[in-house]
Amino acid sequence: MPKKMFSFITYLLTLGLGIFLIWLSVKDLKPEDIEKMKYAVSKANYWLLIPILFMGFLSHWSRAIRWKHLMEPLGLKPSSSNTFFAVMIGYLANLAFPRLGEVLKCTILAKYEKVPADKLIGTIIAERAFDLLCLLIIFFITFLVQIDFAFELLAGLSKKNHTETINNNSLITLVIIVSLVFLVFIFRHKIASSSFFLKIREIAKNILSGIMSFKRMSNKKGFILHTFIIWAMYFGMIMLGFQSISETSSLGVNASFSVLSFGSVGMIVTPGGLGAYTGLVEKIVSLYGIEKAICVAISWIIWLVPTIIIIIGGVISLILLPFYNKKKYAE
Numbered sequence: 001m002p003k004k005m006f007s008f009i010t011y012l013l014t015l016g017l018g019i020f021l022i023w024l025s026v027k028d029l030k031p032e033d034i035e036k037m038k039y040a041v042s043k044a045n046y047w048l049l050i051p052i053l054f055m056g057f058l059s060h061w062s063r064a065i066r067w068k069h070l071m072e073p074l075g076l077k078p079s080s081s082n083t084f085f086a087v088m089i090g091y092l093a094n095l096a097f098p099r100l101g102e103v104l105k106c107t108i109l110a111k112y113e114k115v116p117a118d119k120l121i122g123t124i125i126a127e128r129a130f131d132l133l134c135l136l137i138i139f140f141i142t143f144l145v146q147i148d149f150a151f152e153l154l155a156g157l158s159k160k161n162h163t164e165t166i167n168n169n170s171l172i173t174l175v176i177i178v179s180l181v182f183l184v185f186i187f188r189h190k191i192a193s194s195s196f197f198l199k200i201r202e203i204a205k206n207i208l209s210g211i212m213s214f215k216r217m218s219n220k221k222g223f224i225l226h227t228f229i230i231w232a233m234y235f236g237m238i239m240l241g242f243q244s245i246s247e248t249s250s251l252g253v254n255a256s257f258s259v260l261s262f263g264s265v266g267m268i269v270t271p272g273g274l275g276a277y278t279g280l281v282e283k284i285v286s287l288y289g290i291e292k293a294i295c296v297a298i299s300w301i302i303w304l305v306p307t308i309i310i311i312i313g314g315v316i317s318l319i320l321l322p323f324y325n326k327k328k329y330a331e
Contacts, residue, residue: 019274019275025275025278025279025282025296025299029292029293029296032293033292033293033296034293036291036293036294036297037293037294037296037297040245040246040247040293040294040297040298041245041297041301043245043246044244044245044301045243045244045245046244048240048241048243048244049305051236051240052237052240052241052305053305053309055233055236055237055240056233056237056305056306056309056313057309057313058229058233059229059230059233059234059237060084060087060088060091060309060313061084062226062227062229062230062233063087063226063230064080064083064084064086064087065080065083065222065226066127066223066226066227066230067083067087067123067127068080068083069217069219069222069223069226070123070126070127070217070223071115071119071120071123072217072218072219073216073217073218074119074122074123076113076115076119076120078109078113078115079113081324082108082109082112082113082321082324082325083109084317085108085317085320085321085324086104086105086106086108086109086317087105088310088313088314088316088317089101089104089105089108089314089317089318089321090102090104090105090108091310091313091314092310092311092313092314092315092317092318093314094271094272095271095272095307095310095311095314096271096272097271098268098270098271098272102124106120106121106124108321112321112325130227134227134231135261135264138231138257138260138261138264139261141257142254142257142258142260142261142262145253145254145257146254146257146258231260234260235256235257235260237302237305237306238256238259238260238263238302239252239253239256241298241301241302241305242255242256242298244301245294245297245298245301247290247291247294247298248285248290248294248298251285251288251290254288255284255285255288258284258287259281259284259285259302262280262284263277263280263281263284263302265280266278266279266280266281272307272310273303277299277303278296278299278300278303279299281295281298281299281302281303282295282296282299283295285298285299
């Protein structure tokens with residue numbers, strides 16, 4: 001099968017999955033649930049959109065500057081504006097065709113900054129490696145800040161008393177670790193040659209490559225600062241999203257970390273996270289005692305606002321990009 005045909009079929013399947021997940025999320029809603037959703041949205045604090053929009057654009061600007069730091073060891077110094085335009089257009093393209101945006105932003109920057117596109121591809125791999133590393137750290141923090149709650153969910157003991165859950169945690173953990181070590185030892189040769197293991201090894205190799213590129217950077221502090229800003233803004237947008245409606249205003253750091261970590265996985269599954277992100281957020285929020293109608297409402301609010309930011313920023317970047325560079329070369 002031709003590669004383009006395979007990519008197109010994959011896109012249709014992931015898009016179909018997103019639509020199916022949306023249907024799965026709303027199919028059991030009763031008329032009273034829909035009314036609750038409408039009421040919650042109508043009473044939302046829309047003034048919070050201002051700081052959320054600011055955080056969204058700041059995260060994308062920091063991503064552009066961080067990308068520039070990755071290019072420095074290669075001797076590439078594109079302008080911050082063109083880098084930002086490329087990032088926003090790339091995100092816009094990803095809403096329609098996942099991974100197209102990564103290629104497109106390299107193509108745009110190569111065209112307007114006269115830099116080799118093949119070198120830029122390497123920086124994208126390094127950037128994704130760092131993002132994966134950050135996501136793993138966030139997963140760890142998510143588990144750490146609510147370890148008792150996580151054990152209750154994993155053990156299926158959420159309805160039992162807290163003391164019983166804590167007493168069983170050590171035994172459960174020990175059994176899982178011993179079982180995993182035993183299985184890995186028995187099937188170590190098959191595991192080493194499996195496609196899954198090879199994929200994991202490739203991911204680890206990319207992470208190592210990203211770390212090595214970090215060692216060659218002249219402005220390591222700047223790279224770390226902008227990495228922190230990116231994820232801090234993501235976290236802040238979720239926190240403010242919870243504050244936007246009264247029914248979820250009690251949710252705080254723990255729930256925000258859960259949505260940030262698990263929700264990020266949903267953004268990868270379908271184009272723009274359609275259906276997958278909202279479905280995951282809905283399930284996560286429900287674990288904190290929020291009723292289904294409100295879970296659906298807040299999941300769409302948290303997904304829709306960043307998506308609107310990408311659409312607005314991407315379209316504006318498409319318009320400004322040629323004008324900015326025409327003026328730049330004229331000068």
